[in-house]
Amino acid sequence: MTQHSRDMSRRRLLFGGAAVGAGVLLAGCTSNEQAPTEAQTKAADGNANAEPGKQVTIGFSAPAADHGWIAAITNNAKAQAAAYSDVEFKIVEAGADAAAQRAALATLISQTPDVIVLLPHDGKELNSFGLEAMAAGIPVVNLDRAFPDAKAYRLQIKGDNYGMGVSAATFIAEQLKAKGVSNPVIAEIAGMDELELTQERTQGFNDTLAQHGLKVKNRRAARFTADSGQQEASQLLQAEPKIDAIWNHDDDQGIGVLAAISQASRNEFFMVGGAGSKKAMEDILADNTVLKATVTYSPSMASSAISLARLIGQGRGMSDLVELQVPKEIVLASETITKENASDYLKLGF
Amino acid sequence: MTDSPPTTKLPAQSPPVDPAETEAAGHAAPAAVAGPTGGLSWWHGDGGEGAKRNLALIGVLLALFVIGAATRWDLYSNPDWVWANMLSILKLASVVGVVTVGMTFVIIGGGIDLSVGAIVALAGVWCTTVATQSFGAGGMIFTAIIVGVAVGLVNGTLIAYGRLVPFIATLAMLVAARGLAAEISQKQTQISQNSTINGIASTDLLGIPLLVYILAAVVAAGWVLLNRTTFGRRTVAVGGNPEAARLAGINVRLHTLLLYALSGLCCGIAAIMLTAQATSAQAAMANLYELDAIAAVIIGGTLLSGGRGTIIGSLLGVIIFATITNLFAINGLSTEAQNMVKGGIIVAAVLIQQVQFGTLSQFFRRNRLTTS
Numbered sequence: 026m027t028q029h030s031r032d033m034s035r036r037r038l039l040f041g042g043a044a045v046g047a048g049v050l051l052a053g054c055t056s057n058e059q060a061p062t063e064a065q066t067k068a069a070d071g072n073a074n075a076e077p078g079k080q081v082t083i084g085f086s087a088p089a090a091d092h093g094w095i096a097a098i099t100n101n102a103k104a105q106a107a108a109y110s111d112v113e114f115k116i117v118e119a120g121a122d123a124a125a126q127r128a129a130l131a132t133l134i135s136q137t138p139d140v141i142v143l144l145p146h147d148g149k150e151l152n153s154f155g156l157e158a159m160a161a162g163i164p165v166v167n168l169d170r171a172f173p174d175a176k177a178y179r180l181q182i183k184g185d186n187y188g189m190g191v192s193a194a195t196f197i198a199e200q201l202k203a204k205g206v207s208n209p210v211i212a213e214i215a216g217m218d219e220l221e222l223t224q225e226r227t228q229g230f231n232d233t234l235a236q237h238g239l240k241v242k243n244r245r246a247a248r249f250t251a252d253s254g255q256q257e258a259s260q261l262l263q264a265e266p267k268i269d270a271i272w273n274h275d276d277d278q279g280i281g282v283l284a285a286i287s288q289a290s291r292n293e294f295f296m297v298g299g300a301g302s303k304k305a306m307e308d309i310l311a312d313n314t315v316l317k318a319t320v321t322y323s324p325s326m327a328s329s330a331i332s333l334a335r336l337i338g339q340g341r342g343m344s345d346l347v348e349l350q351v352p353k354e355i356v357l358a359s360e361t362i363t364k365e366n367a368s369d370y371l372k373l374g375f
Numbered sequence: 376m377t378d379s380p381p382t383t384k385l386p387a388q389s390p391p392v393d394p395a396e397t398e399a400a401g402h403a404a405p406a407a408v409a410g411p412t413g414g415l416s417w418w419h420g421d422g423g424e425g426a427k428r429n430l431a432l433i434g435v436l437l438a439l440f441v442i443g444a445a446t447r448w449d450l451y452s453n454p455d456w457v458w459a460n461m462l463s464i465l466k467l468a469s470v471v472g473v474v475t476v477g478m479t480f481v482i483i484g485g486g487i488d489l490s491v492g493a494i495v496a497l498a499g500v501w502c503t504t505v506a507t508q509s510f511g512a513g514g515m516i517f518t519a520i521i522v523g524v525a526v527g528l529v530n531g532t533l534i535a536y537g538r539l540v541p542f543i544a545t546l547a548m549l550v551a552a553r554g555l556a557a558e559i560s561q562k563q564t565q566i567s568q569n570s571t572i573n574g575i576a577s578t579d580l581l582g583i584p585l586l587v588y589i590l591a592a593v594v595a596a597g598w599v600l601l602n603r604t605t606f607g608r609r610t611v612a613v614g615g616n617p618e619a620a621r622l623a624g625i626n627v628r629l630h631t632l633l634l635y636a637l638s639g640l641c642c643g644i645a646a647i648m649l650t651a652q653a654t655s656a657q658a659a660m661a662n663l664y665e666l667d668a669i670a671a672v673i674i675g676g677t678l679l680s681g682g683r684g685t686i687i688g689s690l691l692g693v694i695i696f697a698t699i700t701n702l703f704a705i706n707g708l709s710t711e712a713q714n715m716v717k718g719g720i721i722v723a724a725v726l727i728q729q730v731q732f733g734t735l736s737q738f739f740r741r742n743r744l745t746t747s
Contacts, residue, residue: 054506095562243707250653260467263463284652
């Protein structure tokens with residue numbers, strides 16, 4: 026009996042020790058010391074707008090989505106605010122959905138910031154918040170997800186989803202023309218299909234291809250994640266034994282799409298990405314994958330939104346423009362990044 | 376056979392359980408207890424009606440193949456393409472397939488694990504951190520598996536010893552594990568720089584992808600564990616009637632704990648496979664795998680209330696879903712339509728099985744009785 030219990034305790038000690046050891050080792054493994062992505066900021070120097078003005082408090086809120094792009098939005102906003110000596114930056118967590126964000130924003134209003142910059146979970150659902158804040162005399166800067174009501178915002182700054190499709194289609198059409206491919210097979214790997222932005226991108230892509238007398242042969246929708254990109258791409262490649270061009274809406278899911286392409290040993294086509302991640306730009310520069318271009322939807326808009334919110338708070342206009350106040354709407358152009366200009370854009374990659 | 380209750384209760388067939396053996400249920404001697412039908416064939420050994428159910432599922436697969444051939448004859452007329460396409464379907468099924476083997480055990484044991492997708496994501500993210508990648512492929516595999524098992528043990532402890540309802544405990548884990556994964560990854564997509572890991576998804580042995588071998592190995596191990604070991608027989612007993620199992624001397628709590636750890640282990644393996652495929656990991660990966668796995672288990676003929684089920688059926692369920700995805704892709708049809716068809720297939724599969732093995736057989740028997 027004593028023999029038995031000694032065995033037991035020895036076994037427990039061994040298992041316990043192993044468990045603790047593994048635990049310590051694993052906890053150490055959560056460390057993620059990558060060089061932080063350099064934020065896309067504009068140094069506060071060299072122009073009339075940069076001169077310190079009156080102290081401004083800017084409230085900020087963006088969803089905590091699991092995506093590199095949203096992470097870059099928050100990073101950029103923080104970094105740009107820190108670049109100004111006359112800006113106090115107050116950030117509130119947006120929570121998991123529109124309702125949580127509305128609750129968080131209510132606490133922000135009670136602190137009466139001079140300007141609020143927000144990337145809403147859903148522009149339609151947070152429209153009433155915009156109206157409320159504007160009525161309370163706090164200018165609202167809407168980042169990327171538009172409010173339907175024009176009275177709900179002072180400034181709207183957003184990317185151009187339709188334009189992404191236009192840029193991608195234009196690049197593909199030019200390349201195919203240059204190669205002299207007749208009757209090309211064009212494929213599309215979209216992002217989350219239930220989102221309006223995906224529909225706009227596809228619309229722009231289809232409209233522009235149609236102008237060139239081209240159309241999409243096969244379209245799959247992934248979910249903005251690398252694993253879903255890999256799965257959809259692997260099936261797409263199976264469906265089309267010969268492809269001439271692919272547009273993939275999102276560079277994050279593009280990691281998986283490129284993996285599927287190399288796993289299938291396919292290289293008879295070229296691919297255009299979307300959004301403009303750092304990895305995609307590096308791949309384009311290295312020119313050793315099928316990825317030859319990407320069309321931007323840059324999170325640098327968050328930095329610009331903070332700069333403009335500061336000017337709004339100080340009652341100043343943009344120094345290069347004649348108007349004494351900041352304009353009401355700014356839409357970023359979707360630029361096409363190729364091997365030729367990728368090194369210029371690398372600092373805007375996220 | 377059909378009119379006896381499908382659930383095989385352990386006490387009737389199994390030898391008396393030695394308490395000391397219960398202590399080490401996880402290491403139960405293989406083949407200590409053969410299935411109720413002895414060892415007649417691997418097919419029938421999977422439980423009485425399993426064979427017929429599985430034949431029905433193979434019928435569905437053949438039907439899908441015929442539909443594919445009819446709609447894209449230009450591709451199906453090429454045997455090389457058909458072979459490559461079958462491998463691509465199996466590769467597509469491999470990750471969810473491994474998760475489903477663990478899920479089958481949990482569901483047969485009377486539980487449910489909603490956290491499998493989140494565990495895959497957490498294990499994937501944890502094994503691709505910069506610190507873990509510095510240990511090389513071995514360190515990454517070790518980390519993914521330990522994280523999977525550890526999360527499974529937490530689930531199991533909460534359910535078996537904390538008396539939480541499995542639905543609630545694993546739902547909480549679903550939320551928490553994704554949260555932790557997002558925290559570790561800082562919401563970034565973590566790229567795997569390890570060529571050995573990435574090679575898992577691109578290596579072929581004898582013309583068959585390594586991922587398919589891994590799936591086959593996990594399915595084979597799961598089948599042996601379920602049908603040829605006391606652990607498997609106890610799983611059926613615990614799921615069929617926990618009180619009877621307890622009275623028969625089975626340590627029901629410990630067994631429940633081990634089932635969730637087993638599910639976690641499968642998730643850890645799946646995380647490596649998925650990370651290799653996508654050459655990266657992120658907190659949002661393996662989206663809704665829990666539903667894919669549960670759906671496959673259900674159409675595979677496993678009782679959601681526990682006590683009966685087959686590994687082969689679950690595997691066929693996963694392959695059917697992968698085939699549908701493939702079929703929609705090669706016909707260039709939309710994902711929405713695909714999801715509606717998947718929903719329809721789940722309902723149809725369960726209805727067909729009920730009609731075929733319940734109502735219909737009773738109906739025939741009744742008819743025969745009245746006419747003779």
